[in-house]
Amino acid sequence: MSGNGNSxxxxxxxxxxxxxxxxxxxxxxNDLPLISTRTKQRIWALAREHDYPFRQxxxxxxxxxxxxxxxxxxxxxxxxxxxxxxxxxELLASIGEAARERGCDFTVSHVAPATLEDxxxxxxxxxxxxxxxxxQSMLHEELNQxxxxxxxxxxxxxxxxxxxxxxxxxxxxxxxxRSTLHLARLGRRRILFIGGSxxxxxxxxxxxxxxxxxxxxxxxxxxxxxxxxxxxxxxxAVARLLRRGIAFDGIVAASxxxxxxxxxALRRAGLRVPEDASVVGYDDMLLSRLSxxxxxxxxxxxxxxxxxxVSGILDASGDDVPSLLPTELIIRESCGG
Numbered sequence: 001m002s003g004n005g006n007s008x009x010x011x012x013x014x015x016x017x018x019x020x021x022x023x024x025x026x027x028x029x030n031d032l033p034l035i036s037t038r039t040k041q042r043i044w045a046l047a048r049e050h051d052y053p054f055r056q057x058x059x060x061x062x063x064x065x066x067x068x069x070x071x072x073x074x075x076x077x078x079x080x081x082x083x084x085x086x087x088x089x090e091l092l093a094s095i096g097e098a099a100r101e102r103g104c105d106f107t108v109s110h111v112a113p114a115t116l117e118d119x120x121x122x123x124x125x126x127x128x129x130x131x132x133x134x135x136q137s138m139l140h141e142e143l144n145q146x147x148x149x150x151x152x153x154x155x156x157x158x159x160x161x162x163x164x165x166x167x168x169x170x171x172x173x174x175x176x177x178r179s180t181l182h183l184a185r186l187g188r189r190r191i192l193f194i195g196g197s198x199x200x201x202x203x204x205x206x207x208x209x210x211x212x213x214x215x216x217x218x219x220x221x222x223x224x225x226x227x228x229x230x231x232x233x234x235x236x237a238v239a240r241l242l243r244r245g246i247a248f249d250g251i252v253a254a255s256x257x258x259x260x261x262x263x264x265a266l267r268r269a270g271l272r273v274p275e276d277a278s279v280v281g282y283d284d285m286l287l288s289r290l291s292x293x294x295x296x297x298x299x300x301x302x303x304x305x306x307x308x309x310v311s312g313i314l315d316a317s318g319d320d321v322p323s324l325l326p327t328e329l330i331i332r333e334s335c336g337g
Contacts, residue, residue: 009052017046068128069099069106069313074137075114076198076229081135083108085229086285087255088134091156094306095132101307102314104129116142123151130313132156136167136199154312156305158199159323167323168308172200175298175327176207177214179252179280182296182329184215186336188250188278191217192241194225194234194262195254204254204282222246227258234261242269249277250335256281256288256297263291263334274336284330293333301325 015022020039028035028043046052071092073081081088092108099106107128113119119142123131130152136143140160146153147165155167176193183191193208195201205224212219225241227233234253241248242265253259259281263273273279273293281288284299304325 009047009050013050014043014046014052017050018043067102067104067314069095069104069310070122070126070128070131071095071106071108071134072122072131073112073134074139075112076135076137076196079112081112081137081229086257086287087283090285090302091134091305094302095309096306097303098306098310102310104310104314106132113139116145119143119146120149120151123149123153130154132309132313136160138197140199152313154309156309158203160199166312168305168312168325169200169323170298170300170305170325170327172203173207173210175282175300176204176252176254177211178207178327178329179282179296179298180208180211181215182331183250183252183278183280183335184211184217186250186278189217190220190223190248191250191252192223192225192238192248192262193252193254194227194237194258196229196258197226198229201254204252208252223248227261229255229257231257231261231264234258235265238262238265239269242266242271251277251279253279253281256283256285256295259295259297259334260287260291263293263295273334278335280329280335288332291334296332296335297330299328299330 011022011025015025018025024035024039025043028040029047031040073083073088095106109122111118111122113122119139123146133153133155136155136157143155144164153165155165157167157169158172159167159169180191191212193205195205209219223246225237227237234257238261251259251262253262259279263279266273266277271277279295281295281297284297288295288297
């Protein structure tokens with residue numbers, strides 16, 4: 001038994017080196033619960049040292065882990081949602097903390113599903129306990145079909161009528177309504193909504209529309225902009241409105257990144273925030289607290305979200321997990337009151 005890459009090490013060899021039975025070695029290599037963590041670690045160390053070809057029998061998580069979860073980001077308009085997006089980084093951190101508390105490992109998949117077939121492949125070709133999808137994209141119906149297969153998964157996203165799968169997300173309708181009502185109470189009368197086509201943004205838009213009606217403000221379709229989930233897209237959309245001479249004095253954005261892009265466009269046009277236009281975002285990312293002016297926003301409880309997403313995979317009672325997390329309006333400098 002040498003480390004020359006041509007090892008003929010067998011289970012019997014490992015058993016002899018470890019001073020245990022062949023069955024104990026086999027169970028340890030497959031991370032079965034009957035074997036102590038200390039024994040597993042010793043046998044895996046011997047397997048590596050003596051070039052035992054153990055890859056085909058590797059467990060789904062490092063030795064001693066209580067479980068394993070795969071994180072997947074679906075395609076949005078033909079491309080994966082960027083993992084570099086600050087909100088997703090913060091949500092990933094919350095999932096990681098929750099997983100660590102449970103002694104569970106998680107991995108981020110390279111797969112970005114765009115079809116039902118992709119979703120099925122994602123949930124059936126992994127040895128993990130289940131999959132967390134970060135966002136529904138345009139795959140709501142496909143996720144409903146996936147739920148009928150018995151696949152174990154949970155989605156960060158909106159709750160949609162007729163939904164058959166479990167999702168965790170904030171009360172998007174109430175969040176959009178709260179931010180719009182706040183601007184209306186400040187005396188803003190032409191309030192722009194800017195957001196994407198994903199289900200969460202669409203629910204925030206509905207809340208915006210309801211708040212306009214409640215405040216006695218007219219709805220103007222020119223004051224609704226659909227943008228990508230990124231700063232540059234929001235900046236370009238607001239710049240186009242300003243060039244067209246469409247007046248507005250408030251902005252409700254479907255995310256903090258979108259709000260920050262809008263503020264950049266306003267500044268480049270020589271306008272002031274909040275004097276010329278008040279701005280409210282959504283998410284309460286760290287960036288919103290550090291921006292100038294500090295961004296008013298709708299806070300989502302990311303820490304609780306991470307806990308619920310992880311428990312939705314690991315706990316048999318996950319079906320009882322509530323889908324809607326509360327939201328809170330955080331008032332800072334960008335709305336002026």
